[in-house]
Amino acid sequence: MILINLLPHREAARKRRRENFYAALGASALVGLLLAGIAYVWFEMQISAQTSRNQYLQSAITKLDAEIREISTLQAEIAALRARQQAVEDLQADRNMPVYLLNELVKQMPDGVYLTNMKQENQIVTMRGMAQSNERVSELLRNLGNNSPWLDKADLIEITAATVTLSPRDVRRVANFTVRVALKRPTDVNKPAAAAPGAKPAAAAVKG
Known part of the structure; x- marks a missing residue:
């Protein structure tokens, strides 16, 4: 006996496949949306954490x-205090410098040399005086430039010939001179002196 199926089974099969396809498509869409939501939440958490870190760093x-x-303000204040301290120390040290200067002049002044005027500007002392001869002036320059720890850089500014009348019968030739010398501070004197070649005395030119 032969059985013949007259029902539209192909249409039913296509309908089932279509329904299965739509169901799979819907499930895929749901899974995709779920994954997208999870990724969105994860990225939002990462962005929020990074924002918090940025705010903390800022x-x-x-x-x-x-x-x-x-x-910087403290460093500027410290520098100002150090400058004030150095100024006070310099003032305290400079207070005794006239004593050192006069003491050194007494030690280094050769016989036959007399000072008539002395002026100090900062660390430079200008002296004017008379000497019995040019050789006495050269000796004074050597003593001031080489033999004194408080004096340095002795320079002859001017020397001129003159006469001095001691009595009507005693008229002597003298040399009027102007000498400039640098006066050292105690802080400079206490520093170790560097070895320097010996300086030659300046030649004295006599003006008529």
Whole structure:
């Protein structure tokens, strides 16, 4: 006996495949949406965490900037205090410098040399006087430039010939001179002196 199926089974099969396809498509869409939602939430969490870290870093940078400005202000104040301290120390040291100067002049002044005028500007002392001869002036320059720890850089500015009348019968020739010398501070005197070649005395030119 032969059985013949007259029902539209092909249409039913196509309908089932279409329904299965739509069901699979819907499930894929749901899975995709779920994955997209999970990814969105994860990225939002990462962005939020990074934003929090950026805000923390920004606040830390702002705090460091304030500390740096404070340190710069403190350094400027320290530098000003050191400058004031150095100025006070220099004033205290300079207070005794006239004593050192006069003491050294007494030691280094050769016989036959007399000072008539002396002026100090900062560390430079200008002296005017008379000497029995040019050789006495050269000796004075050597003593001031080489033999004194407090005096340095002795320079002959001018020397001229003159006469001095001691009595009606005693008229002597003398040399009027102007000498400039540098006066050292105590802090400079206490420093170790560097070895320097011996300086030659300046030649004295006599003006008529």
